Amino acid sequence: MGGGDFTVTVSRKEVVAAVLPVQEYWLPLSNLDLLLPPVDVGVFFCYKKPHDLTFGSMIGVLKEALAQALVSYYPFGGEVLSNSAGEPELLCNNRGVDFMEAYADVQLQNLNLYNPDESIESKLVPKKKHGVLSVQVTELKCGGVVVACTFDHRIADAYSANMFLVSWAEMAQSKPLSVLPSFRRSLLNARRPGSYDPSLDDMYVPMSTLPPPKAPQSGDDLLINRLYLSQPNSSVYSNH
Structure with a gap:
């Protein structure tokens, strides 16, 4: 079977959405985040057929754990909108995460994982249309399962996305969160605001205050730069 022939x-x-209500507020993006274009990144996980769970029961566990994880990771349940200045901002309003259930008529062993662009992208990994995160859980012909997520890269980089996935898995196993996220921007504020000595102002002057350049006079000692190119396989020499 070809890589995408299914x-x-x-x-x-x-x-x-998060199982608990979330107070709505705006979370501005940092200057570095504003440099990023609206790019989505995807990740997927493949599992063999479980012996003691049906696909329906796995879906129920994943959705319940996702709703619990979104309580701590509430920005993942928001959406990116434009503020009055036209810049993107994250509105934490508990809009929720788009969650899709699907079936693929292919066996896990026949997935061409060496070429995921052909076999996985746009088939098993969802396209995010709304919000910050989209999830698709696909049952395979053999009973295996593929869990795929698509994140807004402006909101979640690889590290933060991995933190969320680990927490989601811990919730699905009824474990406490090993790491709690923090969205307090004040932690990034400098303890001692930066300052500079006034003497630094004497190191720079406006271009407009410089005198106009003088025309060269005969007899002036001018710096002349010449480049000489020799025959092939030779070097370039500079003469000053």
Whole structure:
């Protein structure tokens, strides 16, 4: 079977929000985040057929754990909108995460993981249309499962996305979160505001205050730079 020679049928779409209410507020992006274009990144995980769980029961566990994880990772349940200045900002409003259930008529062993652009992208990894995060859980013909996520890279880099995935997995196993995220921007403020000595102002002057350049006079000692190119396989010499 070719890498992308299979069909995927989406059987259910819903939105999973945090299990607890979240106070709505705006979270501005940093200057570095504003440099990034609106790019989405995807990640997927493949699992063999479980012996003691049906696909329906796995879906229920994943959705319940996702709703619990979004309580601590509430920005992942928000959406990016434009502020009055036209800049993107994250609105933490508990909009929720788009969650899709699907079926693919392909065996796990036949997935061409050496070329995921052909076999995985746009088939098993969802396209994010709304919000910050989209999830697709796909049952394979052999009973295996593929769990895929698509993140807004402006909101989640690789490190923060990995933190969320680990916390989601811990919730699914009824474990406490090993690491709690922090969204307090004040932690990045300098303890001692930066300052500079006034003497630094004497090191620079405006270009407009410089006298106009003088025309060269005969007899002036001018610096002349010449480049000489020799025959092939030779070097370039500079004479000053």
